[in-house]
Amino acid sequence: xxxxxxEQIKNIKLSGKILASVAKELxxxxxxxxxxxxxxxxxxxxxxxxxxxxxxxGYQPSGADHPFPASxxxxxxxxxxxxxxNNYKLRSGDILxxxxxxxxxxxxxxxxxxxGIGKILPENQRLMDVTKHALMLGVKECRPGKRLGDIGWAIxxxxxxxxxxxxxxxxxxxxxxxxxxxxxxxxxxxxxxGLELKPGMVLALEPMVSxxxxxxxxxxxxxxxxxxxxxxxHFEYTVLITERNPxxxxxx
Numbered sequence: 001x002x003x004x005x006x007e008q009i010k011n012i013k014l015s016g017k018i019l020a021s022v023a024k025e026l027x028x029x030x031x032x033x034x035x036x037x038x039x040x041x042x043x044x045x046x047x048x049x050x051x052x053x054x055x056x057x058g059y060q061p062s063g064a065d066h067p068f069p070a071s072x073x074x075x076x077x078x079x080x081x082x083x084x085x086n087n088y089k090l091r092s093g094d095i096l097x098x099x100x101x102x103x104x105x106x107x108x109x110x111x112x113x114x115x116g117i118g119k120i121l122p123e124n125q126r127l128m129d130v131t132k133h134a135l136m137l138g139v140k141e142c143r144p145g146k147r148l149g150d151i152g153w154a155i156x157x158x159x160x161x162x163x164x165x166x167x168x169x170x171x172x173x174x175x176x177x178x179x180x181x182x183x184x185x186x187x188x189x190x191x192x193x194g195l196e197l198k199p200g201m202v203l204a205l206e207p208m209v210s211x212x213x214x215x216x217x218x219x220x221x222x223x224x225x226x227x228x229x230x231x232x233x234h235f236e237y238t239v240l241i242t243e244r245n246p247x248x249x250x251x252x
Contacts, residue, residue: 015107020111043100113234147194176202
C-alpha cells in the first residue's frame, strides 16, 4: 500500500523511534577491536528489549538463496550492503556500514549509517560525508508534487559533482508494512519524472556510493561489493511524506 493510514503511520513512527535509539547505542559501541558478531548480538538485544523484533533476521529477499542469518548487515570497506556479521575484529582504517530494520507490531522502519574506525584516510572520510549529504539532499525532495526522479537526480548530481559514483543495481524502496515495498527509490534519475510523491507515503532513501567503480559483484555470502574493490559508503533514513516538510522517522 503506497499511502499509509494515520493509524499505520503512528505505529511506523514508534518503530522508527526504537530504531533511532538502537542506532545511537550501536554507534557508541563501534570502535577498534570490536567483533562484528558482538554488534549483532547487541542490536538484537536492544531491539527486543524495546518490545520489537529485528526486521532483517530470517528475511529472505527475492533472489536470495538463504534467509538472512543476523539482525544487522555489517559491511566492510568494499562490501556495500548485506554483509553478514562474523568474528572479524574492527581495525583502524576500516569503513563499516551498519544497516538494520525494526519491526514493531508488524510495522517496519529501515536505516543505515557508515562509520570510520580509528584513523581513516581523508578520502574515505570525504566519501562518507558526501554520501550522508546526498541522503539529506534526497530527503529535501520528499514533498508532495515532487517525483521519484527528483530524489535520484538530487542524490546522483551531488555525488558526481564530488568525484564519486552512485552504486548501480541497488536502490531504496517503500517500507512500513513490509521491509521492501513499492516503489523502488533509485539513486539516479531525471527531474520531473517517475511516480508523484503524495502525503502518507513512507520511503527508505539509501544512497550507496563508491569511491571508484560503480558496478557491483555478489560475494559467496550473498553480499554486494564494488567490482574493483573500491571503498563504499551507505546512509539510509526512513522518511514520511507529509502535507508540508518531509519527516525523518529514523533520525539518529
